[in-house]
Amino acid sequence: MNAVATSLSRPVVTPEAARRRQRAQRRRAVLKVLEVGVLLFVAALIVFPIAWMVMTAFKTPITVYSYTIWFQPTLDNFREVFNPRWGIAQKVVNSTIIACSTVVIAIPIAVSAAYAFSRLQFPLKRVTFQWILLTQFIPAVTIVLPFYVMFRKLGLLDTYAALIIVDLAIVLPYAIWTIKGFIDAIPLEAEEAAIIDGASRLRVIWDIVVPMARPGILTAAIFCFILTWNEFLFGYLLSRQKAVPLPVGIIGFLLERGPVWELIAATGIIITIPMFFFALIIQRHFTKGMNLGAVR
Amino acid sequence: MRQRALAFGLLAPALAIVAFTTVYPMLSSFWTSFHILNLSRSIELGRFIGIENYTEAFNEDPEFWQVMRVTAAFVVLDVTFTILAALGLAILLLRQGFGTSILRTLLILPFAMSPALIGISWRFMLNPDFGAFNRTIAAVLPFMRNTDYLASPTMAMGALISADVWHWAPYFTFMLMGGLASIPPETQEAARIDGASDWRVFRDVTLPQLAPVLLVAIILKSVFALKVFDSIVTMTGGGPGRSTTTLAFFAYHIGFRDYQFGYAAAVAYVLTAILFLFSLSYMRFAFRRTA
Amino acid sequence: MASIQFNAVTKRWGDFFGVRELDLAVADQEFLVLLGPSGCGKTTTMRMVAGLEEPSSGEIFIGDDLVNDMPPRERDIAMVFQNYGLYPHMSVRDNIGYPLKVRGIPREDAQKRIDAAAAKVELGPFLERKPAQLSGGQRQRVALARSLVRTPRVFLMDEPLSNLDAKLRVTMRAELKHLHHELRITTIYVTHDQMEAMTLATRVGVMNKGVMQQLAPPEEVYNDPANMFVAGFIGSPSMNLVHGDLVDGTFRAEGVAVPGIGGGSRTGVVLGIRPEDLRVVGPGQGVFDAPVYSSELTGESTLVTFNVGGRHVCARGDRHFRCEIGEVVGVAVDPQRAYLFDAATENRIRL
Numbered sequence: 038m039n040a041v042a043t044s045l046s047r048p049v050v051t052p053e054a055a056r057r058r059q060r061a062q063r064r065r066a067v068l069k070v071l072e073v074g075v076l077l078f079v080a081a082l083i084v085f086p087i088a089w090m091v092m093t094a095f096k097t098p099i100t101v102y103s104y105t106i107w108f109q110p111t112l113d114n115f116r117e118v119f120n121p122r123w124g125i126a127q128k129v130v131n132s133t134i135i136a137c138s139t140v141v142i143a144i145p146i147a148v149s150a151a152y153a154f155s156r157l158q159f160p161l162k163r164v165t166f167q168w169i170l171l172t173q174f175i176p177a178v179t180i181v182l183p184f185y186v187m188f189r190k191l192g193l194l195d196t197y198a199a200l201i202i203v204d205l206a207i208v209l210p211y212a213i214w215t216i217k218g219f220i221d222a223i224p225l226e227a228e229e230a231a232i233i234d235g236a237s238r239l240r241v242i243w244d245i246v247v248p249m250a251r252p253g254i255l256t257a258a259i260f261c262f263i264l265t266w267n268e269f270l271f272g273y274l275l276s277r278q279k280a281v282p283l284p285v286g287i288i289g290f291l292l293e294r295g296p297v298w299e300l301i302a303a304t305g306i307i308i309t310i311p312m313f314f315f316a317l318i319i320q321r322h323f324t325k326g327m328n329l330g331a332v333r
Numbered sequence: 334m335r336q337r338a339l340a341f342g343l344l345a346p347a348l349a350i351v352a353f354t355t356v357y358p359m360l361s362s363f364w365t366s367f368h369i370l371n372l373s374r375s376i377e378l379g380r381f382i383g384i385e386n387y388t389e390a391f392n393e394d395p396e397f398w399q400v401m402r403v404t405a406a407f408v409v410l411d412v413t414f415t416i417l418a419a420l421g422l423a424i425l426l427l428r429q430g431f432g433t434s435i436l437r438t439l440l441i442l443p444f445a446m447s448p449a450l451i452g453i454s455w456r457f458m459l460n461p462d463f464g465a466f467n468r469t470i471a472a473v474l475p476f477m478r479n480t481d482y483l484a485s486p487t488m489a490m491g492a493l494i495s496a497d498v499w500h501w502a503p504y505f506t507f508m509l510m511g512g513l514a515s516i517p518p519e520t521q522e523a524a525r526i527d528g529a530s531d532w533r534v535f536r537d538v539t540l541p542q543l544a545p546v547l548l549v550a551i552i553l554k555s556v557f558a559l560k561v562f563d564s565i566v567t568m569t570g571g572g573p574g575r576s577t578t579t580l581a582f583f584a585y586h587i588g589f590r591d592y593q594f595g596y597a598a599a600v601a602y603v604l605t606a607i608l609f610l611f612s613l614s615y616m617r618f619a620f621r622r623t624a
Numbered sequence: 625m626a627s628i629q630f631n632a633v634t635k636r637w638g639d640f641f642g643v644r645e646l647d648l649a650v651a652d653q654e655f656l657v658l659l660g661p662s663g664c665g666k667t668t669t670m671r672m673v674a675g676l677e678e679p680s681s682g683e684i685f686i687g688d689d690l691v692n693d694m695p696p697r698e699r700d701i702a703m704v705f706q707n708y709g710l711y712p713h714m715s716v717r718d719n720i721g722y723p724l725k726v727r728g729i730p731r732e733d734a735q736k737r738i739d740a741a742a743a744k745v746e747l748g749p750f751l752e753r754k755p756a757q758l759s760g761g762q763r764q765r766v767a768l769a770r771s772l773v774r775t776p777r778v779f780l781m782d783e784p785l786s787n788l789d790a791k792l793r794v795t796m797r798a799e800l801k802h803l804h805h806e807l808r809i810t811t812i813y814v815t816h817d818q819m820e821a822m823t824l825a826t827r828v829g830v831m832n833k834g835v836m837q838q839l840a841p842p843e844e845v846y847n848d849p850a851n852m853f854v855a856g857f858i859g860s861p862s863m864n865l866v867h868g869d870l871v872d873g874t875f876r877a878e879g880v881a882v883p884g885i886g887g888g889s890r891t892g893v894v895l896g897i898r899p900e901d902l903r904v905v906g907p908g909q910g911v912f913d914a915p916v917y918s919s920e921l922t923g924e925s926t927l928v929t930f931n932v933g934g935r936h937v938c939a940r941g942d943r944h945f946r947c948e949i950g951e952v953v954g955v956a957v958d959p960q961r962a963y964l965f966d967a968a969t970e971n972r973i974r975l
Contacts, residue, residue, distance in 0.1 A: 075425060076432045083439050086499070087446075089465045090454050102463040150347035159340040167616055169347070172355040174556050174612035178584040179601040180354070182594055183361035189376055206354030213347060229676055230709030233780075234723035234770070235697035238339055244722075248713040267447035269563040274589060284449045287567070298457050305450045316445035320438060 087309075093302035101299045114303035125304055128286040134197055135282055136265040139204045144258050147212035148250075152242055154213070155220040156228070166217075173210045177270045180206055188275060195277040203271045208261040215260065219253025220246060259315045266312060283308050359605070366599040372592035379595065386599030396575055396583070397600070404559070404579040407490065411558040414498045416551055419505035424535075426506065427513050440503035448500055452564030455496045459483055486576030489569050493577050496564050501557060505550050512546030513539070545618065552615040559608055580604040626687035626777040626810055627652045628673060633682030635668050635834075642668040644834040646682070653808045657825035659815060661857070665834040666814045670780050673812060674703050686778060697726075702771030703780040707787065708763045710755040710770075716742070717751040720769045727774070741773040744803075761792045772807075779804075779811040785820060797823060818858055822846070830854045852970040855896050855963055861927060863896045864937045867967055875962075878933030880912050884959035887975040892967040901961035902939035904928055904947075910954030916947050930955065 093101055095110035118125045153159070154166050184203055185194070193199045223246065231241045247254070272282040287304055290297045366386055369379035390397045422440070426433045443451075458466040461481040471478040482488040516539060524538045540547075562581045565571055571578035571586065578586070581604060588597030630648040634641065643665040650656045658666035671677040672684060675696035684691050691699055702723070703709075711719050718725075720741055724734040742748050745765040755763055764784065771779060784800075785793045801824055804811055815821055821828045822842045830837045830845060830853070838850040849855035855863045868877025870890040875882040882895065907913050914930035914937070926941040930953075939955060947953060964973040 072425070072428075073432060076436055079422065079425075080436055080439055082499070083436075083443060085465075085469075086451075086454055086458065087442060089458060093457070146346045146350065149343040153340045153343040157336050157340040157343070159337050162340075165344075165348075169351055171609075171612050171616065172351055174608050174615070175355055175359060176560050176581055176584075176601060176604050176608055177562065178581050178588070178597075179362045179605045180358040182588055182598050182601060183358040183365065185588075186365075186370075186372075186376060186594065187361075202354060205350050206358075209347060209350055209354075224707060224709075226705045226707050226709035227711055229674075230703065230705055230767075230770075231711070231722065231726075232676065232696045233674055233701060233703045235726045236722075237697070240726060244726075245711060249711075251713075263445060267445075267449075269447065269449040269566070270585075273566065274585070284447045284563075287450065287453055296453075296457070301453055301457070305454065308450055309446055312445040312447075313442055316441040317438070320441050 090302045090305050090309075093299055094306050096299055098297075098299055114299045115307075118300055118303045118307070123286075123289060123300065124281075125283075125286060125307070128281055128283045129307065131197070131280055132266055132283040135200050135204065135280075136262050138197065138201050139208055139265045140258050140261050142201070143205055143208045143212050143261055144254060147209060147216050147257065148247065148254060149242070150213050151216035151220055152246060155217050156225075169210050170214060172206070173214075175206075177207075181271060181274050185274060194275060195280050197280050199275050200268075200271055200280060200282065203275065204265045204268055207268070208264055211264070212257045212261050215257040216250065216253055219250045219256075223249045256319045259319045263312050263315055266308075362598045362601060362605075365595055366602050368595050370594035370598070372588075372594050382595075386596050387603075389596065390600055390603065396578075399575050400578050400580055400583045403490075403576065407494065407561075407577075407579050408555055408558045410490075411494050411497050411561075412551060412554045414494060415501050415505055415554050416547070418498060418502040419509050419550070420547075422502065422506040423509035423513055427510055440506060442503075443499050444501075444503045446500065447563070448497075448561070449563040449567045451496050451500055452567035452569075455492060455564070456483065456568045459492055483569055484573055486573055489573060489577050493561075493564065493569055496568060497558065497561055500564075501554065505554060508550055509543070509546060512543050512550075516542045549615065549619050552611055552618065556608055556611050556615065559604065559611070580607075627654075627685075628778060628810065628812070629683075629685040630669075631683040631685075633669075633672065633679045633684060635665075635672060635677060636680045641665075641834045642677075643672070643679075646834075646836055648829065648836065648839070650810060650812065652810055655804050655811045655813065655824060655826045656829060657813045657815060657821040657827075658829045658831060659818060659821040659857075660831035660837075661816060664831040666829075666831045667782060668834075669831070670782060670812050670814050673699075673778065674701060674780050675699055699778075700776050701778045701780060702774070702776040704764075704767045704771050704782065704784040706783040708755075708767040710763060710766055712755050714754075715751065716747060716753050716755070716758070716766050719755065719766055720747075720751075720773050723770065723774050737773050738769075741769040744772060745769045745799075760788055761796065764788060764796060768803075772803075775807075776809065779809050779813075781811065781813045783815050784813075786815070786817070793820075800824060818860065830857060832857075849896075849963065849972065851972055852894060852896070852965045855965070855972075859898055861899050861938050861940075863898050863963075864902070865965075866895045866932070866935060866937065867893075868895060869893060870964070875964075879914070880932055882911050882957050882959065882962065885962060885964060885975070886959075887964065887973065890973075893973065894965040894967050894970075896963040896965060897957060897961065899927065899938045899940040901958055902937070903956040903958075904939055904941045904945060905954040905956045907952050907954050910956035913952050913954050916949055916951050916953060918949060919945075919947055928953075 092106060092108075094114055095112070096108055097111055097113065100108045117123070150169075154162065180203060184199070188194045188196075188199045227245055227249065228241050231245045232238075236244060266282075267284060268282065269284045272280075272285040273288070276282065276285065283304070287301055287308075290301045290304070365378065367383060368381050371379065426437055426440075455466075458464045459482045461467060461479045461484075467478075467480065467482075470480075480488070482492050520538050520542065521534050524534045529537060559579070560581060561579065562585065565577060565579065565582045569577040571582050575583075580600065584597050584601040584604060587593050587600060591597075628648075628650040630646050633643060633646045633648075635643040646665075646669065648669075658669060660666045668677060672679050673686070673691075675691065675694065679692065686699060686701070689699075711722065714722065717738055721734050721738045724737060729737075738751075739748070742751055745768050747762065747765050747769055750758060750762060755766065758766065764787075767784070781800075785796055788796060797820060804824075813820075813824060825842050827839060828842050828845045829839045832853050838845055838854045840848070840850075845854060846858050849858065852865065856865060866875075866877050866880065868875055868880065870876075870885060870887060870893050872889055873883065873886045875885045875893070875895045877895070885895070903910070912932070914932045917929040917931045917936060919929070920927045921943070923943070925943050926945045928939045928941050928945070928947065930937050930939070937955075964975065965971065966973055
């Protein structure tokens with residue numbers, strides 16, 4: 038009834054519009070170049086220190102001091118690092134035992150606590166959860182002073198047990214927090230379905246929640262591993278010889294006659310490579326869900 | 334009722350560990366801070382001296398106030414640079430593309446590196462005679478050749494901050510990217526249709542919506558900055574003089590170099606109190622959204 | 625198989641009442657549909673049968689068992705969830721078999737029953753897939769098979785079709801009806817879709833604000849609504865409800881007078897007439913004249929909305945009927961098909 042006019046006159050591109058179009062294209066090209074430039078610059082900032090450490094690790098003691106990227110690479114430094122004189126092999130074992138034990142103890146405990154915080158109702162729930170998170174903000178110095186005295190009295194200084202105990206303090210609140218975030222995101226229906234299907238509460242956790250939260254549990258485990266592996270302060274203050282972890286081991290290369298840079302770099306690579314590998318596994322969590330962990 | 338019993342059972346191990354590893358040392362440190370405890374003489378708690386350790390810090394120890402100034406400067410500059418770098422990177426990396434996806438992956442690397450190792454690498458690369466940073470900077474600015482950065486109070490502080498920014502900026506980039514991604518794009522599109530320039534869209538629409546996340550990031554980074562320790566040990570040793578000695582490093586130094594555990598506990602408690610204030614505000618802002 | 629009974633059941637959260645003093649008896653083999661807007665308490669009612677919610681007071685029986693403090697797994701019930709509640713990390717076979725697994729049914733026997741249940745809902749070829757590899761309709765069938773696999777006493781279905789597209793919904797509706805006919809298991813079915821309620825139910829329970837408004841067979845809920853809420857909720861487009869007064873058997877409101885209602889005189893009443901009980905006629909030929917506000921062709925009929933004294937009244941006309949907006953037409957009313965309600969209590973006034 039009310040017909041729409043459909044006759045169109047053929048539009049004309051005015052000179053002004055053509056100019057505008059050209060300007061916009063030029064602007065876009067400039068921005069693109071600028072963007073690529075910034076990306077490259079940032080990439081260089083990130084890569085440069087890492088690349089330099091890698092190169093140093095493959096340099097001979099003489100070329101270490103030269104500002105060149107052309108040199109005859111050698112594996113001597115890695116061989117030297119494992120010389121019993123430096124005891125790096127022992128420190129690799131120490132760090133592995135400490136980090137693995139911490140994760141193996143922390144994760145099951147964190148999963149069960151996270152489930153309780155996510156799904157169950159109990160008095161003082163909110164307060165308890167917030168206080169557990171608050172403990173993450175306690176400075177390590179405050180914790181290490183009494184533990185130093187206690188471990189010394191108990192003869193636990195320079196043992197794995199001592200370092201595992203204090204590492205749990207750093208790792209556990211974080212693990213509970215992360216895993217709770219993942220459990221919160223699991224739809225309740227699957228759990229209710231399992232309850233109706235006849236599963237007990239513990240069985241629901243084991244059969245349904247744990248498998249569904251597996252990516253989150255894995256993320257938390259890897260993150261905790263990285264934290265304990267890179268941990269320095271507790272290791273520095275609570276170990277002497279037997280239980281010294283890898284990062285603290287670097288200090289051993291700071292000799293009277295000066296630091297042995299090429300060995301520090303080689304050890305640095307041994308410390309860092311597995312962490313890079315782990316970090317890449319959980320990268321997706323970082324790029325996607327960082328907000329989730331931090332703001333929830 | 335059954336649910337409560339189950340909740341308690343599931344929570345008990347976690348609560349026990351948290352209590353033993355954090356609550357107990359917190360209380361113990363607090364108690365120690367009112368005593369003399371000189372480890373070079375005895376491992377047993379010495380005489381009760383009330384708040385003398387605290388009055389010594391605030392009224393008698395000239396180093397304490399210098400350390401407080403250093404700490405304040407470090408935190409303010411460190412947080413500012415980290416957050417600005419992270420915000421810039423987050424905006425840049427939110428665009429899809431080959432370059433950005435590679436950079437996103439690269440960003441993980443500094444974060445996965447041990448701060449102690451970063452500190453010692455920086456020290457190596459800042460060496461006035463052969464350091465890679467030194468030579469690179471000298472290539473652009475020849476008069477900077479053979480500058481001993483770590484021997485100058487200002488530049489040592491700058492070096493320390495640059496290492497910490499390098500380590501932490503990626504983490505906060507991801508956090509802010511999450512925040513930016515959760516802003517409904519329609520709001521920005523509406524502003525563009527309404528005639529706002531790119532800058533106005535960012536300032537009037539994006540930034541206000543990012544504010545809660547940004548605030549949480551700033552508080553969180555302040556907390557991390559106050560806790561920095563490893564890279565100070567391996568890069569500057571708190572020097573030259575006390576110019577890079579922050580509260581955390583100062584407390585360590587008193588305790589484990591001078592063996593004055595009582596006084597160290599008091600200084601550590603000053604830091605704990607500051608961190609506690611930051612943490613409480615963090616809790617308020619971080620939980621406001623879900624409450 | 626079993627009956628279900630509610631005795632004065634209340635569910636409250638603080639000051640909020642989810643369900644208020646509900647008495648309800650569901651007969652053995654009945655298909656009861658709970659219908660109502662969101663938040664009316666229908667889902668809460670069903671979840672209390674499941675044991676996922678504890679009643680605050682009152683008693684619930686399944687068969688002869690008082691189930692108030694009985695955990696879900698001992699109630700011998702099965703439930704189909706709105707989002708299906710499938711276990712994403714398990715294959716279809718393991719999903720269907722989970723209720724048997726937790727009950728420790730031997731593998732051999734379990735496999736046989738899984739195959740039988742899967743065959744019943746035509747899932748045979750998909751048993752090794754994960755839920756993520758299935759379409760919405762197939763997931764729905766998995767949820768159904770999982771509830772069929774152990775022949776429970778009671779079926780509970782929480783808006784099971786609401787996530788399917790319109791076409792599939794009609795197909796699945798027919799399948800559900802057939803399945804119930806075949807298995808004869810007592811079923812409680814929750815929905816906000818009146819079409820599902822009308823087609824599936826033995827009886828429909830219409831709920832609002834935690835209170836059961838009417839519990840009756842579908843045709844009775846439609847033809848003999850107990851109150852204004854039921855009258856307005858059932859039927860699409862919904863019943864016209866006009867506020868006015870009854871004067872000597874004639875309903876009067878601004879611009880309207882409908883004679884032949886009966887029942888003497890009374891102030892503060894509401895007259896309800898379904899759009900399908902109004903007819904559009906020539907001006908002056910009906911009970912009253914009114915200008916056309918809009919006219920919509922739905923395909924099977926034409927919906928005509930009039931402006932009557934500032935209110936909108938809708939009539940369902942013939943699908944060939946055409947008119948202009950603003951045109952004045954007559955409206956014919958069959959007084960036998962009109963309902964009268966008390967404006968204050970909203971209860972039906974029976975004449």
